[in-house]
Every structure is written in C-alpha cells, then in structure tokens.
Amino acid sequence: ISFSFRTSVTSAKVSVNGVHLHYQQTGEGEHAVLLLPGMLGSGETDFTPQLKNLSKKLFTVVAWDPRGYGHSRPPDRDFPVDFFERDAKDAVDLMKTLKFKKVSLLGWSDGGITALFAAAKYPSYINKMVIWGANAYVTEEDERIYQGIRDVSKWSEKTRKPLEALYGYDYLAKTCEKWVDGIGQFKHLPDGNICRHLLPLVQCPTLIVHGEKDPLVPRFHADFIHEHVKGSRLHLMPEGKHNLHLRFANEFNKLAEDFLQ
Numbered sequence: 001i002s003f004s005f006r007t008s009v010t011s012a013k014v015s016v017n018g019v020h021l022h023y024q025q026t027g028e029g030e031h032a033v034l035l036l037p038g039m040l041g042s043g044e045t046d047f048t049p050q051l052k053n054l055s056k057k058l059f060t061v062v063a064w065d066p067r068g069y070g071h072s073r074p075p076d077r078d079f080p081v082d083f084f085e086r087d088a089k090d091a092v093d094l095m096k097t098l099k100f101k102k103v104s105l106l107g108w109s110d111g112g113i114t115a116l117f118a119a120a121k122y123p124s125y126i127n128k129m130v131i132w133g134a135n136a137y138v139t140e141e142d143e144r145i146y147q148g149i150r151d152v153s154k155w156s157e158k159t160r161k162p163l164e165a166l167y168g169y170d171y172l173a174k175t176c177e178k179w180v181d182g183i184g185q186f187k188h189l190p191d192g193n194i195c196r197h198l199l200p201l202v203q204c205p206t207l208i209v210h211g212e213k214d215p216l217v218p219r220f221h222a223d224f225i226h227e228h229v230k231g232s233r234l235h236l237m238p239e240g241k242h243n244l245h246l247r248f249a250n251e252f253n254k255l256a257e258d259f260l261q
Contacts, residue, residue, distance in 0.1 A: 009051055013071070016093045022071035023064040023094065027056035031127070031260060032100040034091060035063040036111030038133065039179050040172065042070025045162050046108060049249035055257055064094055066114070068175070070166065077175050079182025084110070084194065088117035092125055102127045104204075104260055108245060109133040109217070113194060116225070119206070120198035129202075130256050132209040133242050135221035136199060136228070138192040143184060145216055150180045199228035206232040207259045209252070211240020233259075 009026040024043040033054070037046035043063030054061050066087045068077025080086070091114060095103045104127040107115030112134025119126045135142065152160055152173045163172050186194045206229050210222035226234040235255060237244050245252040 007056060011071075014094065014097055016097055017090055019067045019072065019075065019090070021064060021067065021090065021094050023062050023098075024051060025060065025062045025098075026051055027054070027058075027060045029055065029057055029059040031059045032095065032103045033059045033061050033260065034095055034103050034105050035061065036087075036091060036105060036107040036114050037063070037066070037069065038109030038111050040069060040163055040167070040175060041065075041108070041111065042166060044070070045166060046111075047245075049246060050106070050253060050256075053249065053253050058257070058261065060100075062095065062098065062100075064091060066090060076171075077178065079178055079185070081185050083182060084113050084117050085121075087114040088121060092118055092122050096125075104128040105130070106256060107131045107134065109242065116195050116198060116202065116229075119204050120195070120201040123201070123203045126204045128205045128207075128260055130207045130209065130259060131225070132211070132244060133214060133217050134208075134225065135194065135217055136196040136225055137194055137221075138183060138186040140187075141218060142192075143187050146180045146183055149216075150177055152176050196224070196228065199225060200230070202229045202232075205259075207255070208232055208234045209237065209240075209244065209255065210234065211237045211242065211244040213238075213240060214242045214244075216242045 009024050011024050013020045013022050035047045035050055042065040047063045051063055065072040068075055102125060105115040112131035115129050115131050119129050186192055208222050208226050226232050
C-alpha cells in the first residue's frame with residue numbers, strides 16, 4: 001500500500017492571488033522541489049519524467065501550471081511587462097499555501113527566469129535552484145529566434161501535438177503570438193534587460209545546465225548567468241538541446257538529485 005501511495009501523483013487546484021492554480025504533487029521526502037515550466041508549459045507537458053522518476057523518498061515534488069497555462073485557466077494568459085515577477089510571486093505563494101517551509105526550484109526556459117526572480121526576491125524561502133534554457137536579457141539574435149517560432153503552424157508536429165491537445169489550436173496559436181510580443185518588450189528596455197539586475201541578489205546554491213545544441217537559447221546566456229550568480233555551477237551537455245531534461249531525462253535527473261542533496 002505505502003508503495004502505491006509513494007508513486008502516485010495527485011492533481012489539485014488551489015486559490016492563490018485571486019486565481020485557481022493547478023499543480024501536481026508526488027513523493028514524500030523532506031525536501032520540497034517546485035518544477036517551473038517553460039513558455040506555454042504545464043506540469044504534464046513539461047515534466048513527466050521528473051514527476052515519475054525524481055526520488056520519492058528524498059523529495060516532495062510539485063509541478064505547477066502558471067496562470068493562463070495548462071489547467072490554471074481561466075484567466076487567459078497575458079504578458080504585462082512584469083509577467084515573470086507575477087509568476088515568481090504566484091509560485092512562491094502557491095508553495096506557502098501548500099505549507100512548505102522552504103523550497104528548491106527546477107526551472108526550465110521561462111521557468112528558469114521565473115526561478116531567478118523568485119530566488120532574488122524571496123531569498124530566505126529558496127533552498128537551492130537548478131535552471132536550464134534561461135536568459136537574463138534579450139538580444140537582436142534572440143528576437144530573430146522568437147520571430148521564428150511565432151507561427152505554431154510551422155512547428156514540428158512532435159512539438160505542437162501535446163500542446164494542441166492541451167489547449168486547442170486557437171488558444172495555442174494566439175498565446176504563442178502574445179508570448180513573442182511579451183518577451184519582445186524586454187528588447188526595448190536598457191540592455192534588453194529581463195533580470196540581469198537581480199542576478200547579484202541570488203543567494204542560494206545554483207546549478208545552471210546548458211545544452212550545447214540548444215537552438216532557442218544561445219550559450220552566452222548561460223555563461224552570463226553563471227558569471228553573475230555568485231558561486232553558481234555551470235554544467236554543459238554537449239548533445240543537449242532545449243528540452244535536455246526530456247531527451248536525456250535519466251542523466252538530467254541524476255544531475256539534479258546530486259546537486260539538491
């Protein structure tokens with residue numbers, strides 16, 4: 001009985017900051033870990049191998065759907081210029097609502113940026129952090145990459161299908177365009193700044209993982225974060241692309257577990 005309890009994943013919704021946030025939870029370890037998904041992401045689309053295989057004994061793992069994403073709808077997703085800050089507050093308040101005293105963060109892509117905001121703004125609440133596919137600012141090169149993914153009809157079927165199943169084509173297409181405009185806002189700020197000013201405020205042990213074949217986030221972004229988050233470690237995966245935690249799930253999970261322990 002206890003074994004089946006340990007491996008099961010519960011799904012629930014809880015009211016946080018005026019929205020009903022959906023999350024999945026598994027494991028019964030001392031160490032609370034929050035998984036933060038990327039653009040258009042959710043626990044189920046972004047973190048299945050982590051929910052399944054991160055140690056249930058060591059960790060209590062929560063994967064959340066940020067407001068407007070996954071099953072945290074309504075409201076529809078929007079992108080005010082402070083959307084990362086808003087997600088960081090939602091994420092921390094979710095975990096506090098669930099009565100966790102402290103939490104470690106595993107943030108992918110946009111979720112990695114959200115994790116950086118959370119670690120900088122709520123330092124006493126964040127234990128450790130692993131981020132991958134994140135960037136602290138937006139360059140011309142990034143803007144070109146984003147324009148290249150603006151039209152979801154041009155995505156590979158493999159990438160599009162799970163998100164289309166979750167959202168329906170129209171919401172997916174519309175929200176992706178909104179995201180490209182939302183992230184584009186930062187290009188007009190000094191130095192294309194998203195969170196470079198916050199990096200020196202991060203106090204928790206931080207592991208930055210980068211896939212050297214990531215087509216969406218160039219290597220210089222990982223280097224910049226590594227350079228400006230004091231004491232951080234950078235781990236490169238030569239064959240890794242943007243979704244290295246899915247494609248090389250076992251290797252990634254072991255890396256994360258070793259770092260979190």
